[in-house]
Amino acid sequence: MVADAGAKRVALITGASRGIGRSVAMRLAQSGRHVVLAARTVEALEGVKQEIESHGGLASVQAMDLSDSGSLQAGVEKIAADHGRLDIVVNNAGITKDNLALRMSDEDFLEVLRVNLLGAFIICRAAARPMMRQKFGRIVNIGSTSGVIGNAGQANYAAAKAGLIGMTKSLARELGAKGITANVVAPGFIETDMTANLPQEVKDRVLEAMALRRLGTPEDIAEAVAYISSDAAGFLTGQVLCVDGGLTMC
Numbered sequence: 001m002v003a004d005a006g007a008k009r010v011a012l013i014t015g016a017s018r019g020i021g022r023s024v025a026m027r028l029a030q031s032g033r034h035v036v037l038a039a040r041t042v043e044a045l046e047g048v049k050q051e052i053e054s055h056g057g058l059a060s061v062q063a064m065d066l067s068d069s070g071s072l073q074a075g076v077e078k079i080a081a082d083h084g085r086l087d088i089v090v091n092n093a094g095i096t097k098d099n100l101a102l103r104m105s106d107e108d109f110l111e112v113l114r115v116n117l118l119g120a121f122i123i124c125r126a127a128a129r130p131m132m133r134q135k136f137g138r139i140v141n142i143g144s145t146s147g148v149i150g151n152a153g154q155a156n157y158a159a160a161k162a163g164l165i166g167m168t169k170s171l172a173r174e175l176g177a178k179g180i181t182a183n184v185v186a187p188g189f190i191e192t193d194m195t196a197n198l199p200q201e202v203k204d205r206v207l208e209a210m211a212l213r214r215l216g217t218p219e220d221i222a223e224a225v226a227y228i229s230s231d232a233a234g235f236l237t238g239q240v241l242c243v244d245g246g247l248t249m250c
Contacts, residue, residue: 010083011229012036012076014064014123015093017044019192020142023218024090027226029057033088036079038064066093066119076126086130088229091120092142094160101155109156116160117167124171128180137180138229141168142221145188145244161186165240172238181237185224188244190216211246 011028015021016037025035029052037045037059045061052059060082064075080086094116097108124139131137146154147161164184171182189195189206195215207213224243227233242248 007085008058009033009087009231010036010079010085011088011090012038012062012079012086012123012127013090013092014038014066016048020187020190020218020221021090021092022048023222024092024225025059026052026057027219027222028088028090028229029059030055031226031230034058034060034083036060036062036083038062038075039093040065066095066115069118069122072119072122073126076123080127080130085134086127087134087136088138088140089123089127090140090142090225090229091123091164093119094142096154096157098153098157100153104155109159112156113160113163116157117163120164121167124167124182128171128175131180132175132178135179137175137178138233139168139171139175139180139182140225140229141182141184142225143168143184143186143240145186145242145248148186148240148242149248168240169238176237179234181228181233183228183237184240185221185228186240186242186244187221188216188242188247190218190221192218206247209247210244211249214245216243216245 011033013021013025016025017039025037029035037048039045042061042063049059049061062075065071097112120141141164143164144161146158150158168182168184221243
């Protein structure tokens with residue numbers, strides 16, 4: 001059965017308790033989506049849920065642990081069962097274990113790939129089933145410019161995000177005939193907890209390389225996700241949108 005476009009779209013956002021994930025959830029709720037906020041513990045999500053509801057939006061929470069494949073599969077299935085649909089998936093949650101390649105352990109390399117790449121794949125695979133039944137879906141994977149141009153000290157993270165691009169393009173080819181799009185939004189340097197502790201000299205070098213000469217905000221990313229996940233973006237798939245102030249010009 002084709003999903004009723006007039007019904008409330010249901011959007012799953014992982015890592016929704018703070019930063020980019022929180023801003024995406026707020027923006028999609030503002031657009032009339034029922035947002036399902038996911039993180040390892042639901043306690044971290046309650047504040048976001050209450051804020052969305054205080055503005056008249058609809059939100060619910062779902063515990064999902066990116067390091068536990070069973071948790072991810074069960075979480076997606078529960079969301080689809082509870083709401084009778086799953087229209088949008090935003091894979092935002094992830095981890096970093098930065099180090100120079102010569103000092104990086106096998107364990108740290110594999111852990112970042114397992115969480116950031118395999119975790120996203122498991123969610124996409126699980127979400128594809130209800131989306132195929134609906135003949136509608138929007139998969140938005142949050143990548144990084146590190147996965148486009150690389151970044152010193154992030155061989156593991158860059159590899160995971162580059163893999164995310166290849167995976168997303170493959171999903172776009174596999175699922176397109178069912179009305180499902182798959183795209184990557186690749187943030188550059190964004191004002192989040194991850195960049196807050198960067199040395200000022202590093203920030204200065206980054207700003208000098210950027211056409212817009214400013215760090216991005218989580219809201220900048222949320223606006224890009226809002227469009228790519230909208231009904232209006234039905235002819236956009238398999239693409240990488242670098243939201244980076246002109247850092248990579250990709």
